[in-house]
Structures are given as structure tokens and as C-alpha cells.
Amino acid sequence: MIAALIGLPLFGAVVLLLGGRRTNAWGHLLAVAMSASSFFVAAILFVQMIGKPEEEREIGQHLFDWIAVGAFQIPFGFLLDQLSIVFVLLITGVGTLIHIYSIGYMEHEPNRRQFFGYLNLFIAAMLLLVLADNYFLLYLGWESVGLASYLLISFYQQKPSAAAAGKKAFIVNRVGDVGLALAILLMFVTFGTLSFEGVAAGAGIASPSTLTWIGLALLLAACGKSAQFPLQSWLLDAMEGPTPVSALIHAATMVTAGVYLIVRAHAIFDLSETARTAVVAVGAITLLLGAFIGTAKDDIKKGLAGSTMSQIGYMILAAGLGPVGYVFAIFHLLTHGMFKAGLFLGAGSVMHGMHDDVNMRHYGALRTMMKVTYATFGLGFLAIIGIPPFAGFWSKDEIIHAAFGQNMFIGLATLLGAGVTAFYMTRMMAMTFFGEARWEPDVKPHESSAVMTIPMIVLALGSAFGGMAMLFIGDIEHWLEPVTGFAYPQNSVSNAVLIPITLSVILVGAGYAWLRYGRRPIPVVAPANVSLLTRTARADAYGDAINESLFMRPGQYLTRSLTWFDTKAIDGFVGGIAAAIGGLSARSRRLQNGLVRSYALTMLGGAALIALVLLLVRL
């Protein structure tokens, strides 16, 4: 059953990618069917799991022995427990909705079949990532989603910017992968096994410094995949991909894999306070950085991308809090998966009606033209900024609460982040749906077709009720507890005090944005004489500039000088010697002569060598 979850979308991908043009007519339908059947299987497994007593809920499946060399024994085996099942439901559920949406969104794309093939490939890879029962198989899923992401970001390959963005995402992710590889290597030499179970069992008797190094290496991996500081820069460029891809991969599922990794490896982090502190620091920095970048973007997708970084920062931060935070990290991941996917699909719907223009300065007053999009986007908006009773409120509030339990500064960072989130999201709402129309002359906005709006509506319902459902019906804390452990935050600040404070901060952020963007006309061209802060945010806080001057330019210089060194110095040196003894300088027309002469010379040299060796071994 577990293998079928992965097998179905994998089968779809293989058929669509190898089938060629023959599958053009029905390829997208096959892809939707495969994703939906995988969701169906997941739902059955979920119901079965609910029906079992808590201690029997974890099930495994051993397919075959993948690698066995000495102590390096890796099974190709799956693990379905309370943690992986929620991911499986999110991936296949949101994934299927986005498959359906893409039928409409990619309707006029000549390579639509290929697109659906890649989407199915992604679903299979992502499921492998969350179902693996050991770190090495997880690594296979980890890089496979990276491949799918690469293929989909640069889906419009004829566009140089898309091709460059895909490559950048892959390479920055590879930097993170070095972390995962090193963590796996350290685990192998420390524990002699890479199974989740074995590592967790051995963690208690491993040395603290080893655990810290493993934790930091895992954090590096999480930073790459989840676009956390300092490896955040690829995510904004990744918006070159088609919008459904941004929704599925770069908002709801793949980018949150770093959070999964940390929670999955909680046995390591439980025992290393240093590693946890580093995780919290990365989360806090990124949640503020992403939100800050989001405040100045005119590109609706990049605004949302900054927001994704920021929201994942919340999750990473929560994961770094240890047992008080793991379940809330996952809780926020799930609510975010719904509302952020919904927001991206909404953005896609707006773009669809605006000739693929992403510049919000060319939007305005769309609430009357796109009523469904407006309503669904609006629900996502309420969910992300954390207005009760919408989904984001429940999960984000728990994180803020737990953060205050840890440390006042961390708490304040999450609180400030909530205010900035309210600011940039209100700005986005105002610029897109309110104010006056600033449409380009030939644009006639229209609502998208039902195949696109229905998935948006489903996700909007999730944004509205998903948080309450998971908290009150699903009892998410205790559902996940057997896997991740759970402890109530020990807090001096109670939720009764914190919630009103948080809400006022949110209202201040939203109100300020409304005053600046809702009440005042918005210039069609972005003003140039803006504050240093705005300029910094527009430049993605100079993330690319830093990467460029720290790595890219020195790297290019090193490459160029080594290439020069190789031809001039090494080859020149050897060539020089050869020329000196009369071999290599032979012109090609004297090939035969040169051959004989140099052969004779090397023979002579060889004879001398042999004599020398015979002397040395004392003949």
C-alpha cells in the first residue's frame, strides 16, 4: 500500500515523459488521475491509522536491500507514521488540487504534457522524501524533489531568466545537500546505521559534540531546501516557474522539507542545545528577512515568495524550540500549505486575467472583476495574517506563545514578524483588489474558469476552517506526540495576554499598510526616490550581491586562473621538457620522424631507468 502511494504518480511521470506526443491529448488527465488515486490511497491509510490504537499506528514496508557494503546497509524501506501521513495527505491533497488547476492554467502551453509529467514526478519524489525509513533514502527523495523543482522552475527554457533561475536553485540547494551528506556521513560513522530508529536509539549515548555537528549539518541542509538564511536567495528567482509550481513546490510542500527534516531528526536536536539555538537563530533571522523583503515587492509572486521564506522561518524557529515547538512547526506547515497554496493559485488566477503581468502596480480594483479570486484570496489573506478563527491564527499564535516561553527576544521577533506580515499582505490586497484600475491598455481582466476556481475554493475553505479542524477535531498535538514528543510551553506570558497583543500588532501593521496603499493612489511606475530600507528590501536585502561578491566572483577568478595555469604552466612545463629533448616540437608533417626519434629517446631513458632500479634493489 505504501509503495502504491509513490508508484502511482511515478507511473504517470514515466508514461508522460517517455510516451511523447502520443500522450498529448490525455496526458494531463492521466496525471490528475494518478495524483488523485495516490490521495485516495493516502486517505484509506489514514482512516486505517485512526482506527488503530496509538502504539500500533506506525507501519513499515521493506521493498528490497538497496545498498549493502560492509557496515553500510541501506534498505529501500518505507515508514508511515503519524508524522508522515499528514505530509502524505498534504502533498497528495494540495498536489491533486494544483494538478486540476493546472489543466486550466497551462491550457495554451504546447508542452503541457511534459509539465504534467514533471508534476507527477515531483509528487512521487516528495512522497519518497517523507516516507523513507532512513536518512539515505530520504536523501534520494531530497535531491529528486530538487530535480523536479529544477525542471519546473526552468520549464520555460527558452527564457534565459528561467533557465538561470532553475540552475541557481539547484546549485544553492546543492550547497545545502553538502550539509545533508555530511550529516549522513557523521551518523554512519557514529551509529553504524542510517535508519531513523537506529539513529534515535543511539543518540542518547553519542558524544554531545558529535550530536551538535550532526544537528548543524542537518540545519545547513534545511537552509538550502527551505530557503532559509543564508541560502535563501534562490527562492525569489524560483518564481520564474509557472505559478502552479510556485504554489505546490515553492510554497506548500518542497520548501517545507527542511522543517520535516529537523522534526524527523528530533532525537538529535533534543540532545543538542547548541544545534537548537542555531536553528532558532536561523528561523528568527529568516522570518524577519523574508517579511522585510515582502514589504517592497511589486511583483505579486515575489511578494508571496518573501512571505513563504518568512512563514517557513516561523516553522524552523518552532522546530528549534524542541518538544514545545515540533508539533506547532508541523501544524503551521500544514495550515501554511493550504493558505499559501491558495494565495499562489489566486495570484495565478489574477495573472491569467491580466495577460501574465505580475506587476501589482498594473492591477487595482480587481475585486469586482474577479469575485471568486477576490473572495478566496481574501480568506487566504485573513489566514496568513492570523485573524481568528482562520487557519493561520491557531498555528502562528502557538508558535509566538512558545517563542515567548523560550526567550523574550525570540518572542518579540515572532511578534514583529506578525506585524510586518499583516503590512505586506494588506499592501498586496490593496494594490491588487482595491483602489483604482491601473490596467495596461489592452488588458481586460476576467475571472478564471471553474477548473481553476474550484481548487481555489477548496483551499480557501481549508484556510478558513483547516486550523480549527486540525486543532479541535484532529487534536494535532497529541496526534503527533508519539513521533515527535510534546511538552506544554512553560510560559510567564499566558495566551490570554498574548493574543490581544498579537492581534493589536497585526491590526497596526494592516492599518498602516491600508493608509499607505489603500487610501492613497498608487503610482504605476515604482518611485525611485525611496528610503534606504525600501531600496534594501527591493534588492532582496542584497542577498544576491553578497553571494556574488563572496562566492561567484572569487570562484570565477579561481576558475579562470586555474584554466590559464593548466594550459600555460602545467602543460607548458611538460611541453617544454618534451621540446627540449626534441620530441613534441615535431611538426605534424614530420609525424613519422618525430615518432621514431622520440621513441628512441624514451627507450634510451627507459634503459637508464631500469639500470637505476636494478641498482636500487641491489641486484
Next chain:
Amino acid sequence: MLLTTMLLIPLVGSIVVFLLPVAKAALAKQVALGFAIVTLAVSLVVVAGLDNSTGLLQYVESYEWIAAFGISWTLGVNGISALLIVMSTILVPVAMIAGWWDAENATRGTAKGYFALILILESCMIGAFAANDLFLFYVFFEAMLFPVYFLIGRFGGPQRAYAAMKFLLYSLVGGLFMLAAMIGLYVVSARELGAGTFDVVTLTSLNIDPGTQKMLFLGFFFAFAVKAPMVPFHTWLPDAAAEATPGTSTLLVGVLDKVGTFGMLHFLLPIFPEASKFYAPIIIVLAVISIFYGALVAIGQTDVMRLIAFTSISHFGFIVLGIFVFTSQGLSGASFYMVNHGFSTGALFLVMGYLVSRRGSKRIADYGGVQKVAPIMTGVFLLSGLSSLALPGMSSFVSEFLVLAGTFAVNQPAAIFATLGIVLAAVYILWLYQRMMTGMPPQEVTETVTEINRRELTAVVPLIVLLIALGFFPQVALNAINPAVQQVQEYVGFSDPQATVEIEGSGP
């Protein structure tokens, strides 16, 4: 007899092909391909009959040759050499099919000559992997230079004469060092046993004093390091690979170079265990330098064939690293890497060869937007590239990670540096892909580049299928490799370090 038969089939084939009239080029090619396929079939029989419970030599056959010098015709294979032979016998027909028309326009050679030379080369390669008499190995090691010399010098690009000569000189000089060391080893064996021998198994059992080991080791190592090639003895490779036809480059880099790393594993470690351990730290440093140097210089190349050659130098760094850490993961990883590298680099050379033959240029800057005009070719290239950057799911990932795991257990700094190499691998492949395949195609590309044809696809698809299949089922190969690796570890006197934490509490 099976091994000798397998070795003789391509040799007979080359004579048959050579005797055919020049005008019957098509027939000559078909006959050559036929012989190559029969050889492949025989090699598969050899592998199928392999006993995976032992690492000792199998199918051993030994005939006296020059008794006065203790030289014999001794052939035998273990799991590693058998797999390398199969890799070679797969790559030969693949290179033939891919290069079906490559020899038509040669100024000094004929198509039948090209195919006959490939068959001679195949014979030598099988001999080099199967020989277990050191002198016999040396004969094959040197003999294979000449078909390659003519394959490059007659059928290559504009700089072919220079490249062929450079290849020959480097190899000859390396070979001379080996010859000298080999004679030294013979003398040592004569002193110990009363009568000198070149028999590898006998030599392995000798107790050579460490000082002598260290000297003799260097002679062999130099020859193997030139062949492999390791930085700084590598500069012949980019020239040779860039000037040769893609089929020749495939065999040159895919198979011929493996004789160097195979020699390290099969001769150096067992015969000179003390010296191997003594030099290992230095060689590990050289290997890590090769990994980085090869990758960085690959990034800087403007010629696509040279770029692929430099990526191989980086990959050979991984192979040598795995060999000289002596752990089971390192040795098995290195052995498996040799096989995978043959397939993935072969696929890269061949696909690029298809493109270059259409566009008529090896300059990366002359391309762009190929995916627009030849999407299937682009896809095949991407898959071979992903294998080259060791993407999980491809067999090269398994071998690369095994090398890293085996290295990390004994030498953490080397393993950490080598791991950083995976970032550079992503840069050289994906940047190449971006420059050649994406964007809008310039006019020259749309006019000249056509989609990959059926023959070309037939040649590369088996390689891609193998790379993916072995990525998910590497045990098919590793089950054969592991016992042979254990045997090598026994010769060296090295056992894997234990994990620091005993999970079951089985420790003291």
C-alpha cells in the same frame, strides 16, 4: 579457455574486417559490430557464471610462455575485473553504433580500418583487465596505445597529430617507469623464491621489505597515475579527448583510463601493502586536489569535449580516493565508480558528439536553445549530465557516496573536501546545459541541428537505462564487487573501523 576465447574474438574480428575490401565499408562495419556483440555475449556468460562467494580469481587459465623469465599467459577474473570487462564490451558496440559514420571523411584512414582498430583495442582492454601475469599485463598495457594512437591520429580533429603524439609520449614514459619497477620486482622475487616470477598471486604472497616496496611502488604508481590520469599528469587527456572521435573518446576515457585505477586496486594494494599504506596520505591529498582541480578547470572550459575530459579528471579523483582509504565502502565504491563512470562519461561524449557533428563546432558559445530544435537529444544529454553530477537515483550517486562514506570513516578532512566537490559538479553540468540547451536558438543552430536519430538513440539509451537501473539496484554489481574487495582488504591487512556507538550494546 573462456577468457582467452573472449580476448581472441575481437582480435580475429579485426583481422577479418581488415581483410575485407575497402569498397565494402558497410559490410566491414556490420561484421565488426557482429564480433563486438559476440564478445559482449561471451563476457555476459563470464559474469553470469561468476561465484560471488569468493574474492579469489576465477576462470583461471595459465600457460607457459617464456619459461626462462617466469613469464606465463595467466588470465583470471574476480568480480571487479569481470564487471570492468563487461563495461568495456558494452561500450565497444555502443561506440561503434554511435560512430557509424565518423570515419567516412578521414583523410588518411578508412572506415574498415577504424572499426578494425576498435576491435584490436577491445582485445587489449580485455587482456589488461584479465591478465594476472604482470608481464602479460604490461604487454596489453603498452599494446593498447597503438590502436588508440592511430584512432586519434588518423580519425581525429584538426589537432589530431599533436594530441595523438602527446598521448603516446605520456603513456610511453609512464609505461617505462612501470617496466623498470617490474624488472625490479622480478629481481626481488628471484631473490626470495630462487626463480623469478611475474605471476601476480605469487608476487602478492611475497614478503618484500618495506624500503624496496616504497621504491617499486612509485614506478607503478607513476604509470597508473598518468593513465588514470591524476593531476598533474593529466594534460594529455583533454587534448586527446577533444581531438578524437566521440567513440574513441568514450573508449579512451571510459575504459582505457580505468586500466590505471584498476592497476592501483588490483596490483599495487595487494603486492605492495606496506608501501600503499605509507603513501596513502599523500595520494589521498592528490586525489582530493584532482577532484577540485578537475571540476574547477572544467567550469572554465570553452570547448565542450575538453570540459567533459576535465570532469573525468575530477571523477578519477574520487576513484583514487576510494582506493587509498582501504575501507570496504571506499574500495567497493571506487570499483563501482569505474563501471558507472564508463557509462555516464560515454553517454556524455556520444551525445555531445552528435551535436558537434551537426553544428560543426565544439565551442560551447556556438550553441544555445538546442532544446527548441532537438528536445529528445536535450533530454538524453540532461540525463547523462545528471549522472555525471551524481544525482541520487543514478548509479554514480551510489558509488560516489560509498567513496565518501568509506573516506569519512578514516579521513574526515578529505571526505569533507570531497563532499564540497558535489557543488562544483552541479555547476559544471548545469551551466553547460544552460549555455548549450536553453534560451532561444541562434540561426546557425536552427539551420544545422536536427533531432537525434534512431541509430544514435540506440547507442545511448542502453547506457542511460543502465545508469538508472544500477542506481536503484546497485547490489547487482556490488554483490560481485564486495568479495573481491574483501580479498584486497585482506591483502592490505586492513579492516573497517567500528561505529563509535554500539547500538545493540554488543561492545565490551
